[in-house]
Structure formats: structure tokens, C-alpha cells
Amino acid sequence: MGGPIISIIQLSFLLIVLVSHQTHGEQCVSPKVTSDIYTTPETLLSTETVYIVEFTLDCSNKPKELNLYAKVDDSFIQVTKSLDNKRYQLSWTSSHSQAPVGLITVDVYDGETYGKVKQAVRSGETSEYEANFQLEFNHKGVWKGAWLKSELLALTVVGLVWFLAYRHKNYICS
């Protein structure tokens, strides 16, 4: 009597679980990240500071399709994937004056956690969900040009030498 009812409940539970996995992608268990970083070195070569993080992700559950979302400046950015699903790239830009410098930490959420976070935001809950992993890298800042121009220093030295000579000449001739 209870058999078919229980199986219906189990089936519906399984369906719910499967559907929730499909809405935003699978999850990544015990992630291991290897990353390559690029940040803009000079202002002349780019009008905005660009951050590019290319990384590969090793998950113990080996998901087939994984959608990742990174939290940058309090908003979520979709992480792009290479066509063979092996490499990911997170990139964003910022104006030079507002670009963060030094150690930068970015929280990355897999599809499942991201779905939960969005759900919490929609229902007005304040419960915090932990990021699945973090990307950490250093940005040295942009080189805006030499702070002391060599021409200025050369001019100063020449001016100083001339001044000393002129002063001494006046002293001799007076």
C-alpha cells in the first residue's frame, strides 16, 4: 500500500533535485585552481585597467558542465569557458583611478551556490552563502609615467653648475 506512494515521493524528490541542478549548472566538490593572471601594467597601453584571470578547475566530482559566477565589486560576473570546457576566464575592467591595487581576492560560486544566493536575495533573506573557492592575485598598479623626468634633472644640474660658475666669476671680477 505504502510502496507506490513512497516511490512517487522519492521520484518527485529526485526530479526536484535534478531540476534544481539544471537551472544553474552543477556543483564543484573540493575545487583545485591553477591560474594565470594578467593586469594592465601601463596607462598608455590601455585606457582602463584590465584584470584577466585564466584558470583551470579540478573538481573531485568531475562535472560535465559547470557554470561559474564571480563576485566583483558587489555584483556577479559570469565566468566564460573555453569551447572545450577545460579553461575558464574571468575578466573585468575598471577605470585607472578606481582600480583596486595590491592583493585582490575574488569569490567564485558554482551554479548551485549561485542559484541559492540569488534565491536568498529574491526572498530578502540575509543568509550568507560561502563561495566555493577564491581567486587571489596581486596587481602592482599602473605605471603612469616617470615621476621625475630625466630632462628636468639634467636641466637642474646644468642650471646649478652655471649658477655656481656665474657667482664665482662675479666674486672674482668684483
Added chain:
Amino acid sequence: MMSVSLLLLTIISLFGISNAADEKSARLLISKTILNEALVSGKDLTIHYEIFNVGPSSATGVELSDTSFRISDYKHISGLSKVRWEHIGASSNVSHTIVVRPLSPGAQNITSAHVSYIAIEGEPPVNAYSSEPGEYYIFPEREYDRLHSSHWIEWAIFAAMTLPSIGMPFLLWYRSRSRYVDQIKPKKH
């Protein structure tokens, strides 16, 4: 009579269906811009892509592929040239950046990137192209250095070269002055 009205009805309904399909279709606009103020051979060139979905529904399976930077002319520094977003929602946008390095100076025409995406569920992917940045002149590195690098080495060489013509008279004067001063000082005492 019946068949004509039936035909009319099917035509109208098809028109209605295609309209509904357009209403549910995603539409992507892609911009490809060069972020550099100056393009110099041997220095980084930053390319920024932005994809805007101006349609009323989401685009899925968005694949951006940029083959305009050939290996023979550019070295890839950072960023993937062929990427995929699973889903771009209606009225939202995504961005992507890559960095390459031109290998030789001269005029270069930078062409569009290609994007394919599924605008309507169940239909084959749609092709779209980004904006074209156009023709740019890539400066040789020497010209760029002449304008923008700090010239400490050149000034040091200049100082070394002018030192004899200033130093020699100074040394002669100083030697004679020191002898003169030595003669005056004993006389005073």
C-alpha cells in the same frame, strides 16, 4: 470557399506565430574595441568585447570566436580567443577581454569577431558579428621609446661627453687658484 478561408486562416496564424517567435527571440549586439591609446609593436594590445542582449528573451549557448589576430602577426599574451557563455539574460550584458602583442609595425586592419548563439529555444544557432575596430597604425618600438621612455641612459652619456670640455678648464683654473691662494695666505701671516 472553405479551403480559401482555411488557407487564409493558416497564413494569418503563421504570421502570428512568427511574430510571437520574434517577440521571444534574443538579439545580441557585440562591440569590439581597442583600449590602447597607442599601438606599439612588441607592447601589449588590449581588446575588449561587450555583448548586449537587447532582445526580450535569453540567449543561450553564446560562443564568441575571434580569429582576426593571426599567430603570424600577433603573440597571444592573455585571454581566450574562443569562449562560451551558457546564458545571457534579456536586457543584460557580459564582457570579455584579451591581450595580444603585435609582432611587427605597420598598418593593420582589425576586423570583427564572430558570435553564434541560440536566439530561440530549439532553433539552430544564429550568427552575428561584432563592430569592426578598423585600420590602426602599429608604431615601431623605437619611435615609441623616443617619445615615451625616460632617457636616463642618454643623459648619462651626454654628461660623460660634456665632462671633458667643462672639466678641463675647471681643473686648470682650480690648480692655478690653489697655488695662488697658497701664496696669499702665507703673505698675510
